[in-house]
Amino acid sequence: MPSAVAKVAHAAPVAAPVPAAAPVDALPPVAVASADPSKWGRVDEEGTVYVRTADGERVVGSWQAGEPEEGLAHFARRFDDIRTEVELLETRLASGSGDPKHAATNAKHIKDSLAEAHVVGDLVGLQARLDQVIAHAAVALDHAKHARDEARAGSVARKEELVTEAEQLAEESTQWKVAGDRLRQILDEWKTIKGVDRKTDEQLWRRFSKARDTFNRRRGSHFADLDRQRSTAKSRKQELVDEAELLSESDDWGPTAARYKELMLEWKAAGRAPKDADDTLWQRFRAAQDKFFSRRSSVFDERDAEFAQNAKAKEELLAEAEKINVKGDLDAARAQLHKIQEKWELIGKVPRERIRELEGRMRAVEEKVRTAADAQWRKTDPEAEARAAQFRERVEQFEAQAAKARAAGDKRRAEQAEAQAAQWREWLAAAEQAVASR
Template identity: 45%
Template sequence: MSETDPEATQAAPEPAAPAGETTEATSAQETTAETVEEPEAAQPPETVEEPEAAQPPVAADATPASPAPTGTVRPADDPVAAPEAPPVTAAPAPEARPVPRPPLPTPRPGRPTPKTVAAPTPSVPAPPDLTPAEEAEAAAFGRVDADGTVWVRESAGERTVGQYPGADADEALALYVRRYADLRASVLLFEARLSTDLSAREIDSTLEHLTAELAEPAAVGDLDGLRAELERLRSLAAERKAAAEAERAAAKARAVEARTELVEAAEKIAATDPAKMQWRPAGDQLRSLLDQWKDAQRNGPRIDRPTEDALWKRFSHARSTFDRERRRFFSELEKSNAQAKEVKAALVAEAEALAGSTDWGPTSGAFRDLMARWKAAGRAGRKDDDALWARFRAAQDTFFAARDAANRATDAEFQANLEVKLGLLEQAEALLPITDLTSAKATLRDIQAKWDAAGKVPRGDLQRVEGRLRAVEQAVRDADQAHWRRTNPETRARAEGAAAQLYAAIAALEDDLEKARRTNDARRIKEATQALEARRSWLEQVERAAAESR
């Protein structure tokens, strides 16, 4: 099973982003150029070099292409040439000596070799060699005939693994035990590497190679046990591949979810009402989302092509929609700015025509009207708006500066009148509180006459002094109203008539109460008592009002 997708993930093409991209200016709506980069296409996986062709081992029963010279021995299945045996002579047999272990070929990283799997990485220690006891135990599975033929015992029976004529049995067995040790080291190394991040492709290729190596190896040892160990590792490898596949699927699911969030964020920006859109921040957000998309495409887990294409189409559509609405918005804004510029230019002309007027009141009102129309005209471009406003404000300042100068001259003339009126205010305020209404009214009339004769006061003091005099006048009016209410003959007559009626009613209720008590009528006693209390309360109020009117 391959762990990586052989096809490179590539983003779907998108219409090129505009060379110039307008953004919102909060005060002047200027446009700026911006370019949005397209996501880079995912690079295809690098080509993995094929391993160098390994020299196949020579089978035990294979006939060599050219016969070895007489008196020499070349082991049939050793990939590395064994040292030449001494010529066969009548000399006594050589003493038993240990056979040196053939050097292992340097493996290519990550690829199996004919005799070994991948070279151990720094995190995976090399398997230990056979101990002397283990070598002796492995040698017990083989035997050597008199002609140098080496046999190995398996569950299916004995089979030949090679010939080593001219050497003693121990020396011949030692060579093939060493080959068994190499196979065992390969299996142990594979087991150790299963706990690392070994890819599914490497797992499958290593299992395939080890299976082939253990089919009928030219080795002496517990080959059945080694095959059983490989089968156990095959089950363990299947679990490891399943876990890796689950992790890969989960990573893909997370990647799809993350890409979907990017797409939904872009679609949310594109769906914003153009009238409420903040174009510059929104453009920055879209560029940031595009950078995140490209980073996920380069560095994140690969997702399947149909899903990525569908998500990219949505993302690209959102960006295209945003760009289209932005262009439309600023196109309409440009038209609106041109109209506002035309209207404001006319207002400036009117303001400049009024700047030299000395008709202060009506012209002040005209300038207020021009200001209201200016605000309703909308905004022109920043440059035009600032220039027109400077001319409008200069016309205003010219008029109001002239008006203020005239008012200051007038106020200087009216300062003496202000002093007179301040003195009159002190006399008027001395009447409060009012104790003699007739005298207060006469004094106030005299003050009012002098007030009118004093003339105008400066504009800044007008409201202040007028307000103080109005307060005194209101106090005199309130006192006069209160006095009239108390002395009104009609009010007094009504009060006296009401009192007489209440006296009569009270007398009648007292008689009713007395009769009810004699008959011991509880209901009539209660009604008469309540009515009597109410009439007496009314009478008290009427007598109080009559006393106040005297």
Template identity: 50%
Template sequence: MSSDPWGRVDETGTVYVRKADGTEREVGSWKAGSPDEALAYFERKYDGLVVEIGLLERRVKTTDLSAKDAMTAIDHLRTQVDEAHAVGDLDALSTRLDKLVETVDARREERKVQKAKQSDEARHSKEALVVEAEELAQSEQWRAAGERLRALVDTWKGLPRLDRKSDDELWHRFSHARSAFSKRRKAHFASLDAQREEARKTKEKLVGEAEALSGSADWGPTAARYRDLMTEWKAAGRAQREHEDDLWNRFRGAQDVFFAARSSVFAERDAEQTENLKLKEELAEEAEKLVPVKDLKSARAAFRALNERWEAIGHVPRDARPKVEARMHAVERALQDTEEAEWRRTNPEARARAEGLTGQLQAAVDKLVEQIDKARTAGNNAKADKLQRELDGRQALLDQALKGLHEFGG
């Protein structure tokens, strides 16, 4: 017969474990060796339980193990301890499990408080996003407001969800604000398109009349009418880009036909036309000072005033006309290009497309660079050279896309 503080083996080989209150429980029998060997065997089983409880304690304290999973593991170990065929201080193990339950309960409460805090913070954040979105919905800064609304969506996606009812209500307001802005922006640009279409129709009529007058020999009244037509042309506004240049060429061509015929008839007025040339050269020089354009509105007004003086001067010698008129046309084109660039720069859809293309190309270039580095490192120069040729092509496209994006002021 042998014993230790927590167990004993009787003369029949039956092994018992003692509890703190002095009671004993049979845990097994041992027939193959000495009582000390029997106790050592069942003590090792006890040590195994100690290790398992220690591991669970560490998991609870150092990982994000859920309270539910932790309690399941504790209940499992408690059953093992209660029914253990082992020799050792089983009551101490039960006490450790009790303390571990307290730890899990405390952590559950901490997480509950933390979750409530996070939910409250998320609610305030989403409410702030909704308020800002509703303010932006009334903005007419189409590009800036559109970009900000897209940024707000990204921020929203990064926030935790609230309870379903609250989250749905806030998202409905947020989504409604974005839709309202998109609807207003669409209507705005539809209005611009309608204005350009109206300008095209007006200029078509002006071109028709200009072409009909091009064969007139009633020099004075016809020239005056051409000046009126020019005033109406400028007042009509710009048509769509694809129509504007063609209409202008036809309109100006009709005038050129008429004034060329008048010039041939008034060839004897060469002296007067020479003086006209001098005056127009002075006006051209004055107009050229408007470039580069710094203030489009004032430059337009100044150019209109110069053009009115230009038209009032009359014709110049035919051989000198292309050169001096080209100078004025160059200034006018610079003004038109500036106006067109401003329109493109404030066009959010075109900018969004340019940004999207640039982002895709940049991602492709970055990926190719990484693949080339890996191929070089692996000693696969043939693959690296092939990838380099592909990279050169993508880089050229990216450079072109960046150049286009730069036109938007970005």
């Protein structure tokens, strides 16, 4: 028995989908042709295979290898393969994992091939299903384009923000390390931003590159100026060190100590020299200063010991002076005080914090002797009574003038006379007190 050969056409290949799709709405399923192929086609007595279409029957091949049902099932399975490919396109579009452009291309290719496809199945339903896939792919393409446009706009906006920040840092910032670190961070982020068209990206990059160059020039100029300032500071501090070392041998304690204070102020005003030089010069400056003040302290310690001994000697004289008796022989008391004063002057200086105390005690003794002498003089003054009588007479004169003026109605002259009488009355009281205290 001669072998029969089935004449069939090959279906068009379907390209692999690329992620970028938008979901599609659910579509009514296309029936599996192999389940009941006789519903969609037939095989005549001569083995010719037909498929039913909207325009009538169309020959899709011949079947000579077996029973007619087997031939229908064979061509129906080919239809099911195409249906499966269409369902795969639908699934990928629905999940968003497929490339809508590739899906549309494959769907159109399959649709165009249906007119001559050697298959048995629901060609009308499958064509409608392909039309839906193509429509949804178009929508997905539009969505993808909109998403790309939004992403591109976002990328452009972000790069513009970074450029603006870089330009501001380049023109204004003096925080050199912080700004330099931030510019490097901007560059790192810049490299991660994609999707900007070449022309816009080049324009933004030129602005960013210019900002970095501007910042680097400003920073370089700043540090060059700083180097010059530090060189000047080094020279000035060298001069101060030389003077400090020269003064370290001075014995003119007060003026030299004052000059060291001035040198310290000038040192601070000179600014910072390069670190190594600054540290070395400072150590020399401090060593010279310490040397002078150490010598001064040694001298002052000896002087303080001497002053302490002087204070002790004056305390002994004060103890003697404070025992002087002013109620007895006043001439002897004054002679004794005079001898003590002579010794006092010969002793010399005492610690500064003891001066007020010791001088105060000596003045108290001197005042006690002087007060006693004054009291004695007042008691022996022959003119005290005469002065009291004179003051009394003047009081009486002004009182009489006041009474006469008041009687004459001259109020102003009366008040003037009464005021003068009051003044002389006070002096009279003091004179009478002096006489009474003898």
